[in-house]
Amino acid sequence: MTTASDATRERILEAAETVFGDKGYHDAIVDDIGRATSISKGGLYFHFPKKEVLFFAVMDRLADRLVQKAEMAAAAQTSPLASAEAALEAVLTSLSKRRRIARLLIVQGYSMGNSFERKRVEVFDRFAAIIRDHLDRAVSSGEVRPVDTHIAARVWLGAMNEVIIHWLYEGGDSPVQSMPTIKRLLSAGIAPEREGQ
Amino acid sequence: MTTASDATRERILEAAETVFGDKGYHDAIVDDIGRATSISKGGLYFHFPKKEVLFFAVMDRLADRLVQKAEMAAAAQTSPLASAEAALEAVLTSLSKRRRIARLLIVQGYSMGNSFERKRVEVFDRFAAIIRDHLDRAVSSGEVRPVDTHIAARVWLGAMNEVIIHWLYEGGDSPVQSMPTIKRLLSAGIAPEREGQ
Amino acid sequence: MTTASDATRERILEAAETVFGDKGYHDAIVDDIGRATSISKGGLYFHFPKKEVLFFAVMDRLADRLVQKAEMAAAAQTSPLASAEAALEAVLTSLSKRRRIARLLIVQGYSMGNSFERKRVEVFDRFAAIIRDHLDRAVSSGEVRPVDTHIAARVWLGAMNEVIIHWLYEGGDSPVQSMPTIKRLLSAGIAPEREGQ
Amino acid sequence: MTTASDATRERILEAAETVFGDKGYHDAIVDDIGRATSISKGGLYFHFPKKEVLFFAVMDRLADRLVQKAEMAAAAQTSPLASAEAALEAVLTSLSKRRRIARLLIVQGYSMGNSFERKRVEVFDRFAAIIRDHLDRAVSSGEVRPVDTHIAARVWLGAMNEVIIHWLYEGGDSPVQSMPTIKRLLSAGIAPEREGQ
DNA sequence: GATGAATGAGCCTTCATTCAT
DNA sequence: GATGAATGAAGGCTCATTCAT
Numbered sequence: 001m002t003t004a005s006d007a008t009r010e011r012i013l014e015a016a017e018t019v020f021g022d023k024g025y026h027d028a029i030v031d032d033i034g035r036a037t038s039i040s041k042g043g044l045y046f047h048f049p050k051k052e053v054l055f056f057a058v059m060d061r062l063a064d065r066l067v068q069k070a071e072m073a074a075a076a077q078t079s080p081l082a083s084a085e086a087a088l089e090a091v092l093t094s095l096s097k098r099r100r101i102a103r104l105l106i107v108q109g110y111s112m113g114n115s116f117e118r119k120r121v122e123v124f125d126r127f128a129a130i131i132r133d134h135l136d137r138a139v140s141s142g143e144v145r146p147v148d149t150h151i152a153a154r155v156w157l158g159a160m161n162e163v164i165i166h167w168l169y170e171g172g173d174s175p176v177q178s179m180p181t182i183k184r185l186l187s188a189g190i191a192p193e194r195e196g197q
Numbered sequence: 198m199t200t201a202s203d204a205t206r207e208r209i210l211e212a213a214e215t216v217f218g219d220k221g222y223h224d225a226i227v228d229d230i231g232r233a234t235s236i237s238k239g240g241l242y243f244h245f246p247k248k249e250v251l252f253f254a255v256m257d258r259l260a261d262r263l264v265q266k267a268e269m270a271a272a273a274q275t276s277p278l279a280s281a282e283a284a285l286e287a288v289l290t291s292l293s294k295r296r297r298i299a300r301l302l303i304v305q306g307y308s309m310g311n312s313f314e315r316k317r318v319e320v321f322d323r324f325a326a327i328i329r330d331h332l333d334r335a336v337s338s339g340e341v342r343p344v345d346t347h348i349a350a351r352v353w354l355g356a357m358n359e360v361i362i363h364w365l366y367e368g369g370d371s372p373v374q375s376m377p378t379i380k381r382l383l384s385a386g387i388a389p390e391r392e393g394q
Numbered sequence: 395m396t397t398a399s400d401a402t403r404e405r406i407l408e409a410a411e412t413v414f415g416d417k418g419y420h421d422a423i424v425d426d427i428g429r430a431t432s433i434s435k436g437g438l439y440f441h442f443p444k445k446e447v448l449f450f451a452v453m454d455r456l457a458d459r460l461v462q463k464a465e466m467a468a469a470a471q472t473s474p475l476a477s478a479e480a481a482l483e484a485v486l487t488s489l490s491k492r493r494r495i496a497r498l499l500i501v502q503g504y505s506m507g508n509s510f511e512r513k514r515v516e517v518f519d520r521f522a523a524i525i526r527d528h529l530d531r532a533v534s535s536g537e538v539r540p541v542d543t544h545i546a547a548r549v550w551l552g553a554m555n556e557v558i559i560h561w562l563y564e565g566g567d568s569p570v571q572s573m574p575t576i577k578r579l580l581s582a583g584i585a586p587e588r589e590g591q
Numbered sequence: 592m593t594t595a596s597d598a599t600r601e602r603i604l605e606a607a608e609t610v611f612g613d614k615g616y617h618d619a620i621v622d623d624i625g626r627a628t629s630i631s632k633g634g635l636y637f638h639f640p641k642k643e644v645l646f647f648a649v650m651d652r653l654a655d656r657l658v659q660k661a662e663m664a665a666a667a668q669t670s671p672l673a674s675a676e677a678a679l680e681a682v683l684t685s686l687s688k689r690r691r692i693a694r695l696l697i698v699q700g701y702s703m704g705n706s707f708e709r710k711r712v713e714v715f716d717r718f719a720a721i722i723r724d725h726l727d728r729a730v731s732s733g734e735v736r737p738v739d740t741h742i743a744a745r746v747w748l749g750a751m752n753e754v755i756i757h758w759l760y761e762g763g764d765s766p767v768q769s770m771p772t773i774k775r776l777l778s779a780g781i782a783p784e785r786e787g788q
Numbered sequence: 789g790a791t792g793a794a795t796g797a798g799c800c801t802t803c804a805t806t807c808a809t
Numbered sequence: 810g811a812t813g814a815a816t817g818a819a820g821g822c823t824c825a826t827t828c829a830t
Contacts, residue, residue, distance in 0.1 A: 005814070026223065029799065043815045045801070063323055070327050080335035081387075084353075085380050087327045092357050096373045102361055126260055130267050130284050138277035151378050154363060155356040156281075160289050162355025163348070164299055174293045181348050183282050189386035190278075202789080226824060237791045239828085244789095248825065399810080420617060423803065434812045436807085441810095445804065450710055457714040464721050474729035475781075478747075479774050481721045486751050490765045496755055499714065513647050515760045517654040517696065518753070524661050524678045532671035545754070545772050550675075552753025553746040554683050556715070558693055560745060563712045568687045575742050577676050583780035584672075596793070620820060631795045636822070638793090 009047050012037050016058050021100035025055055062105060066091050128153040135190070144190040156186050206244050209234050213255050218297035222252055259302060263288050325350040332387070341387040353383050403441050406431050410452050415494035419449055456499060460485050518555075522547040529584070538584040550580050600638050603628050607649050612691035616646055653696055657682050715752075719744040726781070735781040747777050 015036040019028045030051055034041045048054035073090035074083035095102035132153035138144045159182055163175045212233040216225045227248055231238045245251035270287035271280035292299035329350035335341045356379055360372045409430040413422045424445055428435045442448035467484035468477035489496035526547035532538045553576055557569045606627040610619045621642055625632045639645035664681035665674035686693035723744035729735045750773055754766045 008814080030801085031799085040816045041801085042803085042817060046814060046816095049801095051800070067323050067327065070324060074327065074331055079340055080331045080333075080338055081340045081384065084328050084331035084335060084350075085384065087324075087331060088353050088357060088383075089376055089380070091324055092361065092376060093373050095361055096364070096371045099365065103365055126264050127267065127284075127288055130264065130271065131281050134271055134277045134281035134284060136277075138281060141277055143276055143278045147382065148375075148378050151360070151375050152382060153281075154359045155379060155382055156285050158355035158357070158359025159352040160285060160355070161359060162351045164289065164292055166351060167293070168296065168300055176290050176293045178345075178348050179286055179289060181345050182352060183286070185344065185349060185352055185386040186285075186382075187278065187282065187386075188388065189382040189384075191385065205789085227826085228824085238826090239792065240790050242826070246826095402810085424805085425803085435805090436813065437811050439805070443805095453710050453714060457717055461717050461721065464718065468721065468725055473734055474725045474727075474732055475734045475778065478722050478725035478729060478744075479778065481718075481725060482747055482751060482777075483770055483774070485718055486755065486766050486770060489755055490758070490767045493759065497759055499711075500752060500755060500759070512760060513650050514696075515756065517650060518756075520654055520658050521661065521678075521682055524658065524665065525675050528665055528671045528675035528678060530671075532675060535671055537670055537672045541776065542769075542772050545769050546776060548753045548757060549750040549773060549776055550679050552749035552751070554679060554749070555697060555753060556745045556749025557742070558683065558686055558697060559712065559715075561687075562690065562694055562697070563709060570684050570687045572739075572742050573680055573683060575739050576746060577680070579738065579743060579746055579780040580679075580776075581672065581676065581780075582782065583776040583778075585779065599793080621822085622820085632822085633796060633824085634794045637795095640822095642821070 005047075008039065008043070012039060012044060012047055012054070013058055013061055016054055017062065017104065018100065020055060020058055021104040024103075059105065062101060066094055066105075069094055128157055131156055138190075142192065144187075145192045147190050152190060155189075159186060202244075205236065205240075209236060209241060209244055209251070210255055210258055213251055214259065214301065215297065217252060217255055218301040221300075256302065259298060263291055263302075266291055325354055328353055335387075339389065341384075342389045344387050349387060352386075356383060399441075402433065402437075406433060406438060406441055406448070407452055407455055410448055411456065411498065412494065414449060414452055415498040418497075453499070456495060460488055460499075463488055518551055522551055525550055532584075536586065538581075539586045541584050546584060549583075553580060596638075599630065599634070603630060603635060603638055603645070604649055604652055607645055608653065608695065609691065611646060611649055612695040615694075650696065653692060657685055657696075660685055715748055719748055722747055729781075733783065735778075736783045738781050743781060746780075750777060 012033070016028075016033050019033050019036055022028070023032070030041055030044060033054070034044055037044070044054070048057060070087040070090045073086040077083040077086045095105065132149045135144065135147070135149040135152055139146050139149060160175075163178055163182065167173075167175050209230070213225075213230050216230050216233050219225070220229065227238055227241060230251070231241055234241070241251070245254065267284040267287045270283040274280040274283045292302065329346045332341065332344075332346040332349055336343055336346060357372075360375055360379065364370075364372050406427070410422075410427050413427050413430050416422070417426065424435055424438060427448070428438055431438070438448070442451065464481040464484045467480040471477040471480045489499065526543045529538065529541075529543040529546055533540055533543060554569075557572055557576065561567075561569050603624070607619075607624050610624050610627050613619070614623070621632055621635060624645070625635055628635070635645070639648060661678040661681045664677040668674040668677045686696065723740045726735065726738075726740040726743055730737055730740060751766075754769055754773065758764075758766050
């Protein structure tokens with residue numbers, strides 16, 4: 001119950017969240033965090049043995065908060081589907097409110113300032129453009145219902161991205177195996193309206 | 198048309214793709230690439246003025262190849278929707294075949310070996326678990342059709358991730374604004390089967 | 395006569411002897427000693443104002459014990475020469491029994507783990523090899539009596555080493571001045587047996 | 592045959608010998624050596640991957656020179672015993688001429704400025720005093736021939752020291768086992784003169 | 789065009805020491 | 810007397826980049 005010590009820990013975590021969020025992992029130098037906390041570098045290392053450990057502690061703390069929000073939002077719903085949607089929305093909403101947090105969670109492990117991420121966005125935009133282009137035509141032809149193809153293309157790509165990341169780190173079946181399922185999931189989402197729907 | 202020079206450039210790009218793919222941007226030190234090419238560090242710098250430039254050149258080259266594949270796959274289809282699906286599948290298939298390429302494109306701008314990305318996977322898994330849990334119940338209750346909720350949850354999260362990244366770098370409306378559209382897109386994808394479908 | 399305090403002092407000294415003996419001065423960090431004593435760092439500093447002071451206190455305590463042993467051994471002899479020999483033997487025997495003590499006294503002021511001392515051994519071995527080689531031939535030719543040249547060479551080198559160290563720190567005549575004396579001392583030690591001896 | 596590079600290496604080695612000799616391993620900071628060479632820190636690390644490696648390279652170079660001198664001195668003698676003596680004398684003479692070299696070879700792996708070594712000298716002096724005291728009496732009583740007991744005591748201690756160091760690092764029989772041999776070697780060195788000698 | 793020795797700014801980490809409690 | 814959180818100076822090492830040859 002070393003409350004004093006815990007408070008310091010919390011202060012460090014708070015400051016680190018800001019600094020990492022602003023500069024990314026690599027560009028955030030340990031002195032920056034010390035300065036932001038007015039705790040000496042040595043003090044930082046007393047609480048966190050490595051910069052990396054501190055960074056991960058920040059992410060865990062952040063994830064805890066978001067998970068909690070997601071769960072509360074889900075609990076407030078009546079149907080399971082509504083709960084699932086609410087959970088997703090809760091996270092997305094939280095991240096939308098705090099840009100810094102979003103960057104920290106999603107891309108600030110990235111380095112090179114943000115130039116890498118910009119390049120990644122650029123590349124994905126090229127893919128998205130192709131998909132969007134075809135979706136636009138599909139809308140025109142009535143093959144799919146009128147949707148915001150901008151968003152739809154991005155959703156498609158995001159799905160792919162996530163599936164691949166998971167495979168990269170968790171292994172398991174090749175993403176290609178999941179393709180039919182993914183395709184059905186995504187295509188059904190844009191299927192033409194049924195009357196009465 | 199200094200073909201000789203171009204060949205050297207290509208050799209460098211080839212080796213750099215391997216090295217960056219294996220180690221990530223930060224952990225790939227310039228000497229590594231030199232060693233892999235048997236071109237001296239000075240030689241590298243003759244062709245690419247900065248490490249960053251080389252990295253981006255590698256990504257562009259890679260994107261070019263993927264875009265071409267996506268376009269060819271799309272062109273081989275008859276309907277626009279099939280084209281869109283084919284484009285997505287082409288990219289996903291390519292990346293599935295070459296793990297190194299996938300890592301390079303998707304996560305190797307990350308640093309810290311891969312520990313950051315692992316942490317990101319861990320965090321996202323927590324979110325996915327929540328969503329999957331609710332989707333499972335929705336399936337049980339018949340609220341949605343039987344789907345692989347594992348994949349579905351990941352698709353949802355991927356969609357969210359992509360939308361946020363785009364917003365982070367391109368700005369524009371808050372992701373929250375897109376939420377209704379996203380929600381509809383995703384929910385429609387798991388809506389109960391209609392008879393006759 | 396703060397007996398309690400003295401007991402603590404003794405506990406610290408005891409633990410410090412172990413830790414310094416195991417790791418050497420530099421590699422023994424103050425926390426190590428604290429941990430070995432279950433006395434906090436602050437407590438250590440209450441009794442010894444500096445790490446160096448503690449280290450020297452350990453050495454003094456050790457020297458006291460050895461000196462006492464040497465003197466007792468000497469006192470138990472009847473002839474002066476036997477006393478001198480007994481004193482030397484007592485120290486050597488004590489150190490032989492406790493490797494850690496020997497290291498503390500003789501080499502643990504050294505740093506770099508023990509790699510420096512290893513290198514020193516290596517270098518001295520090269521010198522010893524040269525001397526031994528010649529002594530072996532001298533034995534063969536009957537110029538000197540049959541002795542363990544391995545030990546003899548080491549004795550010679552040790553003598554040189556000690557004389558130089560003394561000169562380095564106490565100054566005085568150049569070691570070269572002592573050379574004739576040393577030479578005579580050492581050579582007489584290996585002179586051929588006289589009949590009747 | 593990268594003569595240019597080798598020359599730099601040599602320059603570094605030269606400067607490092609001076610700096611290590613003056614300050615000891617720990618107190619010689621890498622920048623010191625850089626400054627002394629007017630070679631940048633990076634340059635140093637290009638030639639020697641670690642401070643430790645540089646230090647050992649210095650010691651090896653030094654040992655090479657001394658070994659050569661010892662061997663030449665030995666070769667110039669006619670009898671094997673004279674050769675052995677000459678080898679020892681050559682090393683001792685070399686070290687006597689260059690105090691810095693002597694310190695580097697013998698004690699500069701030590702740290703703590705030189706305070707540790709001073710303490711070591713102090714401790715050994717206490718042992719030496721005991722031995723000398725008894726030897727003095729042995730001289731008075733005619734038990735041994737008149738010798739410089741100051742030097743003799745130091746020779747005895749040096750022998751012990753060397754034998755223990757060797758045992759510490761090379762293992763083998765306990766030094767106690769060698770005691771009879773050592774005792775005989777040393778005592779014979781101070782035995783009373785025979786007539787006609 | 790290519791080489792590789794040299795540069796040097798920069799950063800993480802260690803650890804003896806202090807001091808409020 | 811003791812604790813342990815906090816300090817901060819110091820130093821080893823890395824690595825992108827340059828440039829004389």
